[in-house]
Amino acid sequence: MSVAQIIDGKEIAAKVRAEVAAEVARLQKEHGLKPGLAVVLVGEDPASKVYVANKAKQTVEVGMNSWEHRLPAETPEADVLALVEKLNNDPSCHGILVQLPLPKHINAEKVLNLISPDKDVDGFHPVNVGRLWVGERALVPCTPTGSVILAKSVLQNLSGLNAVVIGRSNIVGKPVAALLLRENCTVTIAHSRTKNIEDVVRGADLVIAAVGIPEMVKGSWIKPGATIIDVGINRVPSDNGKTKIVGDVAYEECAKVAGAITPVPGGVGPMTIACLLRNSAQAAAMQAGVKSAFG
Numbered sequence: 186m187s188v189a190q191i192i193d194g195k196e197i198a199a200k201v202r203a204e205v206a207a208e209v210a211r212l213q214k215e216h217g218l219k220p221g222l223a224v225v226l227v228g229e230d231p232a233s234k235v236y237v238a239n240k241a242k243q244t245v246e247v248g249m250n251s252w253e254h255r256l257p258a259e260t261p262e263a264d265v266l267a268l269v270e271k272l273n274n275d276p277s278c279h280g281i282l283v284q285l286p287l288p289k290h291i292n293a294e295k296v297l298n299l300i301s302p303d304k305d306v307d308g309f310h311p312v313n314v315g316r317l318w319v320g321e322r323a324l325v326p327c328t329p330t331g332s333v334i335l336a337k338s339v340l341q342n343l344s345g346l347n348a349v350v351i352g353r354s355n356i357v358g359k360p361v362a363a364l365l366l367r368e369n370c371t372v373t374i375a376h377s378r379t380k381n382i383e384d385v386v387r388g389a390d391l392v393i394a395a396v397g398i399p400e401m402v403k404g405s406w407i408k409p410g411a412t413i414i415d416v417g418i419n420r421v422p423s424d425n426g427k428t429k430i431v432g433d434v435a436y437e438e439c440a441k442v443a444g445a446i447t448p449v450p451g452g453v454g455p456m457t458i459a460c461l462l463r464n465s466a467q468a469a470a471m472q473a474g475v476k477s478a479f480g
């Protein structure tokens with residue numbers, strides 16, 4: 186019985202952060218430019234609070250300016266929009282991230298679409314979505330970028346591979362499909378209406394699972410030797426009465442068939458913040474009109 190190589194997202198994220206730190210030092214030395222990232226959190230979602238705190242800490246660690254805007258859950262939509270507008274007009278702030286999910290009374294699309302495309306370090310603005318699909322220089326969503334970096338860490342060249350993306354969200358499924366197409370993969374997007382999804386996945390050399398259903402992808406769906414990137418972060422009850430985090434992939438059984446697999450936690454998750462820092466350095470360089478190490 187073969188056992189898959191485990192793709193260590195923590196280790197690879199640390200390498201990306203080191204590259205960002207080097208790029209930030211270069212921008213400062215050669216152009217007197219210090220990139221800055223503002224993160225906006227509305228409400229008290231416990232997981233979001235941890236993610237935002239980690240973002241701020243890691244932003245400072247790579248040498249960038251960091252601003253945290255924590256607003257109460259009942260903040261009116263107009264106040265959030267006014268804050269985004271203020272950050273759009275602040276030249277020292279090169280990246281703006283509004284943490285999701287937002288409270289229900291706030292229209293997330295309206296808020297995200299107000300962020301200046303050049304400061305949209307999440308890559309969610311329709312202008313960046315369009316730029317990605319037509320192959321122009323864009324700010325690209327962080328989790329998809331991180332997923333492709335992890336796939337390339339074991340496969341090097343993705344050209345010609347059959348890639349199956351499970352999930353069609355705007356945040357992961359669609360952008361990761363665009364990135365894989367750019368890498369010359371043959372890309373299939375499978376979703377809740379896909380017929381015989383097991384057979385579709387069985388044809389994949391590379392599986393990206395981003396569906397949000399705990400352990401949906403089974404070992405019998407996997408082509409022997411395939412690479413699996415598990416984007417899911419699902420909290421489920423554990424035996425000790427608490428909760429634990431599992432991915433969209435049934436890890437133990439898939440690891441017996443796959444060639445390489447990301448764990449959850451410790452796979453794609455850490456790459457999300459590392460790629461956010463990368464995008465922030467890229468945004469600063471783009472706004473200053475100077476060369477960027479990251480596209």
Ligand SMILES: Nc1nc2c(c(=O)[nH]1)N[C@@H](CN(C=O)c1ccc(C(=O)N[C@@H](CCC(=O)O)C(=O)O)cc1)CN2
Nearest residue numbers: 236283284285286307327450451452453454455457458
């Ligand atoms: N504006 C955005 N909001 C959200 C995004 C995003 O990319 N932009 N993604 C997620 C949350 N997120 C970052 O914001 C994020 C999620 C998970 C991790 C991570 O490192 N996960 C760990 C496990 C953490 C845990 O124990 O809870 C792992 O997988 O190892 C980092 C960032 C939704 N909102």
